[in-house]
Amino acid sequence: MKIMRNGVLCDMTPEEELLNEPTPADRIEELKTLLARTDYKTLKFVEGRLAREEFEEAAAQRELWRAEINLLEGGEQL
Numbered sequence: 001m002k003i004m005r006n007g008v009l010c011d012m013t014p015e016e017e018l019l020n021e022p023t024p025a026d027r028i029e030e031l032k033t034l035l036a037r038t039d040y041k042t043l044k045f046v047e048g049r050l051a052r053e054e055f056e057e058a059a060a061q062r063e064l065w066r067a068e069i070n071l072l073e074g075g076e077q078l
Helices: 014-020 024-037 039-046 052-072
Strands: 002-005 008-011
Touching: 024 039, 024 052, 039 052
Parallel strands: none
Antiparallel strands: 002 008
C-alpha cells in the first residue's frame, strides 16, 4: 500500500500497514452503509414496484452482508 510522505508517494512500512487495517467495527459500519444504500430496492419489492427477478440479486447480496455482520459481531450466521 502507498502513503504520501513529505509530498512523495512511498510504500508503507509493515507497521503503517497494520495501523491502517480496518477494524471489525469499521467493516461492520461499511456493511451497514451498503445495506442502507440498497434499502430502496427492498421497499420497492415490498410495495410491488420491483419484480422478484430484479430483487433476487440484491436480496442475496444483502443476506451475505448481514451474515458477515453477524459473524463480526460474534453472533450466529443467518
